[in-house]
Amino acid sequence: MTGWHAHLKLDYTLNAERTVAKFEHEGPLRVLQSLYPEGDAVCHNVLVHPPSGLVGGDVLDIHLNLGAGTHALLTTPGATRFYRSEQGLATQQVKAHVGDGARLEWLPLETIAYNGCHGLNHAVFDLAPTAEMMAWDITALGLPNANLPFERGQLQQHMEVSGVWLERGLIDAQDARLMDGPLGLAKQRCMATLVFACGADLPRERRDVALALARELTEVAPAGLVAGVTSPHPRVVVLRTLSPLVEPAQNLLRGVWASWRRGMWGMSDVPPRIWSM
Secondary structure: OOOOEEEEEEEEEEEOOEEEEEEEEEOOOEEOOOEOEOEOOOEEEEEEOOOOOEOOOOEEEEEEEEOOOOEEEEEOOOOEEEOEOOOOOEEEEEEEEEOOOOEEEEOOOOEEEOOOEEEEEEEEEEEOOOOEEEEEEEEEEOEHHHOEOOOOOEEEEEEEEOOOEEEEEEEEOOOHHHHHOOOOOOOOOEEEEEEEEEOOOOOHHHHHHHHHHHHHHHOOOOOOOEEEEEEEEOOEEEEEEEEOOHHHHHHHHHHHHHHHHHHHHOOOOOOOHHHHO
16 A cells, blocks of 8 residues: 655754754655744754645654754644554654754654554654753544544554663554553543653753652642653653643643753743744
């Protein structure tokens, strides 16, 4: 089965203390104009997929290369949608290399798994020894408010910091123990993960700061949202949450992202402009 095959390669370099993005693309995948809402050091980019969704046979292939000392923040204008597929796998794959002293913020809006989809969402981040990053994944299963539940289909997930941390799984809509059991999703239909990662071990003091900042917000999370933060490896801090809908989980992740920006990087929290549109 054939489908849309789209490739995007983004290279970031430092030019007179300004992070500059150059890109190559093939197929329906684009990057909008580079924006600098917080000065030359941080380049904000919005990735656009004009078809707005994936079906069986579609592939989105995204490669990011951040040169030494650069700082890139990437997001999307809307959700990534895995639509119902009669046959074949729909794939989004992201491969990022973050060079020495560089910082990456990978902050796409949510992924929606529609009823009957067969999707793979695959992301791998390779960090140089002095590189750091924040990345999240927000996944909604079906559209509960539109009475379009996720009753059949599958979504495979893979999120990895090379050689350090790997989280992957298969969400099968007909696996009742996973979907509804207390040790699974417990009938929640949005799950989200936010990762802070470094290319070398974080000093214990910095890890404690990251954990404390996240816990300040998880402890006051709204009713119905379950969240926890851990450090499964000296280079990684992970926040995970389950929620009945996207908005509470997304709001929590944005809050922790802003807090980590201030507390871990000494930067103000400047959200991408498109988030407020």
